[in-house]
Amino acid sequence: MSVKFFSQEWCDGATDAANASEPMLKGFKKASTFTNKMAFGVNGRDDLVTHVEWKEGRVVAWTGPQFDYDDLWLDIKADLDTWKDLAEGKAEAGKMLVMGKIKFAKGPMAAAIENSVALHHFLLAWGAAADHIDYDV
Numbered sequence: 218m219s220v221k222f223f224s225q226e227w228c229d230g231a232t233d234a235a236n237a238s239e240p241m242l243k244g245f246k247k248a249s250t251f252t253n254k255m256a257f258g259v260n261g262r263d264d265l266v267t268h269v270e271w272k273e274g275r276v277v278a279w280t281g282p283q284f285d286y287d288d289l290w291l292d293i294k295a296d297l298d299t300w301k302d303l304a305e306g307k308a309e310a311g312k313m314l315v316m317g318k319i320k321f322a323k324g325p326m327a328a329a330i331e332n333s334v335a336l337h338h339f340l341l342a343w344g345a346a347a348d349h350i351d352y353d354v
Contacts, residue, residue, distance in 0.1 A: 230346030244334030248274025
């Protein structure tokens with residue numbers, strides 16, 4: 218059975234995959250202080266947004282939009298194909314940032330650079346959220 222990209226079922230699977238990723242945890246500059254609220258969205262698609270809450274380098278909540286924009290530390294956007302390529306390991310986050318394929322609508326890009334290894338493994342967890350992910354959303 219397919220799981221729709223950015224659905225709650227997908228968020229739950231991605232949470233489990235991210236929290237099981239030791240490379241992600243080790244990739245943070247300082248995981249013990251990485252406690253933030255973030256948004257990830259698809260360019261031009263206000264209906265495709267998820268919010269992630271982190272505590273000490275672990276995902277504690279991943280849902281549809283639930284936080285006030287002012288409470289978000291980062292708001293990161295990319296097109297659907299870019300997210301898919303990152304989730305499937307066909308692209309690297311650092312390169313996509315440099316190429317402008319990943320955009321920061323809010324927050325410091327330096328956060329992604331200093332935590333680039335964690336970001337890469339976090340995005341790989343997106344592709345491990347389910348056996349089959351339906352990106353036709």
